[in-house]
Amino acid sequence: MSAEPVTASSTRRKLSVTLLVGSILVALVVLAALVSFVWTPFDPVQAVPQDRLQGSSVTHLMGTDRYGRDVFSGILYGARITLLVGLVAVGIALIIGTPLGILAGMRGGITEEVTMRGADILLAFPALLVAIMFGAVFGASTFTAMLAIGIGSIPGFARVARSGTLQVMSTEYIMAAKASSQSSWRIARRHVLPNIIGMVVVQCSVSFAIAVLAEAALSFLGLGTPPPVPSWGRMLQESQQFLGTFPMLAVWPGAAIAVAVLGFTLLGDGLRDRFDPKLNGDR
Secondary structure: OOOOOOOHHHHHHHHHHHHHHHHHHHHHHHHHHHHHHHOOOOOOOOOOHHHOOOOOOOOOOOOEOOOOOEHHHHHHHHHHHHHHHHHHHHHHHHHHHHHHHHHHHHHOHHHHHHHHHHHHHHHOOOHHHHHHHHHHHHOOOHHHHHHHHHHHHHHHHHHHHHHHHHHHHOOHHHHHHHHOOOOHHHHHHHHHHHHHHHHHHHHHHHHHHHHHHHHHHHHHOOOOOOOOOOOHHHHHHHOHHHOOOOOHHHHHHHHHHHHHHHHHHHHHHHHHHHHOHHHHOOO
């Protein structure tokens, strides 16, 4: 009994499913954040002691926490914080890391060595450690979390951009561009960046998933968004003492974090495979 051969079309179908599922999950998180700007069932920061620790009901779809705050409203508002931290953190890493990687790949020599060794040193300081240091100086805040995660993500973008730049710089059309006396800036803008943009977009998606998880971890440890602003990580931390009696308090924010991380991870995998000519059947 022979196995069915794996064709480019079947591979594309598998890839499209990954991309589709990731896009749907990310869309759900984005939708929750957008909805929170115009509507939430209750004020997500308003404590109502008489309604504390209620289960799911028509009035409170996900119940209430120990302060009587509506959990569903907190989940909606927390999506806004999660996306804000992810966008700013990834933006910082993108704006700083990508040019550094392109510069290292184009110049080579001492410039490449210094840039990449600097990235290696930065890798020794994870976002959590940077957040602790920044928290000690500036105090725990959403800004501290965004800055720490962004700085911690710079090496990833620098490495991806350098790798893509080295591939582009070895092509014949780059040699032709150099022979025509085009400036390094023009080569980077017209030839290098358009050819590595796919790799950078994939890195953005993957880094966004890491940023979501890092923000939740920092908030869980009290180094992220301060109370009373809802944050999925802090909602998870506050539910610890009720795991035995009200486990759903931990399930809802935990599920929200899982959906966001899984969504951006699958989206990144789908985009990576879509941009990979070996997987999509392009020649």
